[in-house]
Each structure stands twice: as C-alpha cells, then as structure tokens.
Amino acid sequence: MARIEVVAPRADWADEFVEIAASLRALLDRAGVVVTEIEHIGSTAVPGLAAKDVIDIQVGISDLDDERLAAAMVVSGYRWWGDIHRDHQPPGQTIPLDELTKRFASQGDHGRPTNIHFRVPGRFNHRYALLCRDYLRTHRTAADAYGEVKRNLARLFPDDVEAYYDVKDPVFDVIMAGAEDWAAVTGWRPHAT
Secondary structure, X not given: OOXXXXXXXXXXXXXXXXXXXXXXXXXXXXXXXXXXXXXXXXXXXOOOOOEEOOEEEEEEEOOOOOHXXXXXXXXXXXXXXXXXXXXOOOOOOOOOHHHHEEEEEEEOOOOOOEEEEEEOOOOHHHHHHHHHHHHHHHOHHHHXXXXXXXXXXXXXXXXXXXXXXXXXXXXXXXXXXXXXXXXXXXXXXXXXX
C-alpha cells in the first residue's frame, strides 16, 4: 500500500480530470458500455482543497455487472478490483446495501494515480459523492477544516490506511450533515450546479 500523503491543492487537477475523462469516455464507448456521466469527485475536484494526489472519477452506469466494463478497464491498463465494493454506511442510517454498491478500478503503478468509481445514478452513494463535492466547493470554511483534518491524519497515520479512513469517514459524515441541510434549503440536486 502506498504511503498516505496529502499535498497542497494544484490548479491542474481539473485539467487532468478533463483529459482522463475524455480517454475514459472513448474507451468505454468503444467497449459498448453505456455511460450516463463522468464526473470529477473527491478532494481534487474542490478548488483550493488539500488532497492526496489522486484524481477520483465517478462514472454513472446502469449495469455494474456489464462484463465489457472489466475487460475494457484491464485492457487499458487499469487495475480492476473484481468484487463488488460497498461505500461506507454513515452512522445512524440504515441504507440498503445496493444503494452503497459500486465497482472500482485504479491506476497508479504506471500512469497518473486515478481511482474510478462506477456507480448507478440515483443511488445513495452516487448522490453522496456529488453532494460532497458541491457542498465543499461552496463552503470554503468546511473545505479548509476538512483539508486540515486530512493533513493531520496523513501525518499521524502515513502507513495505516485503515486508521486514516476510520477517522476520516466519520468526520466527513459530520460535514455531510451540514451538506444535507444545505441541499434541502437550496434545492440542490445532482447536476444542478
């Protein structure tokens, strides 16, 4: 496992996303995989936010079991993490497991460190990633505090990814409580901003 390092924000993360998304779209189109959207998510999608130097991308697809998906990703040099993955369930919530289900691919051994999260549009985990991004883009104080938490966690647990996420995920769930209130007040919906 790679060492956890949180770096200062870089302006070129957005441009790198655009390049990766275009090649990903072309790859999946050639494979016949129906893609509804490709979105830049995670901390590198929030201007000014410290982050691990990994571009996170969410690809909206309706069929997580499409065999063409795995084949296309492997042929293009991504690591395909075979099994179904589930995003974490926020404390105090009972969310059906299919609402947390995703497929996952990554690149980093020989190319730009990238995580690709394949999720079904409309499900809880798909909405969560977009709300997270949009809330942090519009709430600088929350983004700065979150960046500080991540920097400190990386300093305390540079080689312990489980400890890093055991603390980071609940902290982020606190931030998301504010994001949900913001979404209700503003009428936020995915792709509305």
